[in-house]
Amino acid sequence: MGHLKQTNLITAQERLRDQVAHALRAALISGELRPGEVYSAPGLAADFGISATPVREAMLDLAREGLVEPVRNKGFRVTEVNERDLDQYTEIRTLIEVPTVGRITRSAPREELEALRPVAEEIVSAAREHDLIGYLEADRRFHLTLLGLAGNERLVEAVGELRKRSRLYGLTALDESGELLPSAEEHLELLDLMLAGDVEGAEACMTRHLGHVRSLWAEGRTERGKQHPKSALGAG
Template structure:
């Protein structure tokens, strides 16, 4: 796997959640474009990059294969499935239909304490952006947005958005880091929280519309 970013950092620890942590990191690497579509990756090769044994990597990749995110290549490893521009546009459109009105409604319904509890995650996104740690960025971004949607009390809605996010690809993240633009997008999470706490649905709607627009307008181009 050539050209891999330092974002493919080591994963430490053991225990029941270890395989899940490996799968989460691999999924984030895939979404961030660290694992490129069409390329074949072996479990031992990925394990070396992550500083773990090959077994949890192989198990995690099999989980991703069940989700349609990678295909198994006999005797070689796993190939990342390609996602077309049209598919990415469709994913983003569905997300906008769900996330923009749901998040705007939270400006009226959400507990301020619960909203404020998400601030450390928003700050974690900014920190990851400043460090150019794309996998940490993607992981924290997902925790923030799914945590926010969970405040609406609709678990099925959260799972639908989780699935859409996992199928997406943010191929332009590296370019944004190089251009110094990723931090600006990261800071929108703090702007969104402030609008929610100000009980301003229209401001929330405006921030969310701009933020989701970045997913395709800035990030999607290979």
């Protein structure tokens, strides 16, 4: 029984660590945690209302993903992504996702594509309701589930990693300006083209969508330079 209790405790700690890591990624994407700023594990833990240990472990996970970097005796600095990085991430995603979408359009059963419609509608609804976390989560599920129809798990992992590293900046400002909704609606357009069997149209839509996302990055960085919102999670 003692071993079982210990195992349950470890599982609970790992789950908390994963939950904190997820919350921190969302804060990075939404702009609550700002590039270049240093945050301490105790400071963030106080905002979460938990001990510093799972926060520190979660930050180490993010460091391995390249999202933050340790700062000795201070905490973790949110890494900044420059324009060259963003261009290269977009180029790689385009090389992977555009032809994959074309292949899926040719081969995927209609019912598997149609099953993605509720997720695409969820993205649009979240954008309309200014639910940034819901928007990002639904967007992630749509893209990775769609790519998963190609049957290549490693491809999905690679794109998932690129998405983490090429996070959106200043999403709050973009949401307030109404710029997110057009990008959200492109998911429904893409799905309709794929269901119609329009390979060329689907590839063109995906190319345009990734370019749109890249422009959101650029605009988000500009807005981030103009505004200095206080982080809801708190700085160290």
